[in-house]
Amino acid sequence: MLRDEGRAMLRRCGELTERVRAAGSGRSGRLRVAYTRSAADLGAQRMVREFRRRWPDVEVATSTGWTTRNVQMLAADETDVAFVRTPVAGDGLAVRHLADEELAAVLPAAHPLARRRRVRPEWLRDEAVILWPRAQGPGFHDRIVEQVWPSSRPNVVLEEPEAESILAAVADGLGVAVLDHGRARKVRLPGVVVRRFTEPAPTAGLGVAWRANDPSPTLARLLASL
Structure with missing residues (x-):
């Protein structure tokens, strides 16, 4: 009996040693x-x-x-x-x-810029803008503003915390937005048009x-x- 218990103890010690080695590595x-x-x-x-x-x-x-x-x-x-x-x-x-990802302009379908194949950042200078709160990511927020509105501040009329809420506000015609191109296309709502910027395109x-x-x-x- 002692021999069997000894073997079981040695086996458990071996398993414990292996677990410690695995955690350490x-x-x-x-x-x-x-x-x-x-x-x-x-x-x-x-x-x-x-x-x-x-x-x-x-x-x-x-x-x-x-x-x-x-x-x-x-x-x-x-x-x-x-x-x-x-x-x-x-x-x-x-x-x-x-990584970097290309940004895109998100527009109401009836907006005049929606007829354009690509959008120049300066064309958004006087537009009503829907953006997310800077507090969520100051560096990210400022990078977007510096690329799309380099010589002025965006005319932010509404802040929404998530892409889905931003797109819904754009669909309602409340303003334009700037989002990641891939995400904007993936969750695009009826009444919303996604347009790429002219080169060099802003990135996030x-x-x-x-x-x-x-x-x-x-x-x-x-x-x-x-």
Whole structure:
């Protein structure tokens, strides 16, 4: 009996040792990932699914927010890595730029510019504009304004927090908007026309952020896979 118990104890010790090694190498453990809603179509979820496929023993817990909220979650140690709209900065944060996506003008179908194949940014100078609140992502917001309204401020008549709400307001004829080209086309509503800008088209960035002093090997594996 003692021999059998000894063998079982050795087996459990071996299993525990392997689990510790796996956690130490990043092959197991837990990783908290925060997506950003405005970049839902830029492939962040696919990247994480590929990580899950390669490292099935890592428990990945996901949430969805917006850039400012995700940065706050990193600072509060409520998430380990976050997808953000670049540029973004924060004390103790490391940020890696991943991609740029073309922006597009979103117009009511009856708008005179809807007849154009492409839109020049200066044609939106005096238009009523529907935009999302700057507080959700100051760097992202300012980058759009600097590219589309470089010499003036947009005439913002309404702020909505999500693309769907912005598109609904455009469909109602309340103004024009500027959104990611891919997302605007995907969720386009009746009464809305999406037009690309003339070259060079304005763009929006996607990045990933994490605490610069985080020693997690699991985090390091995710960053390497990106």
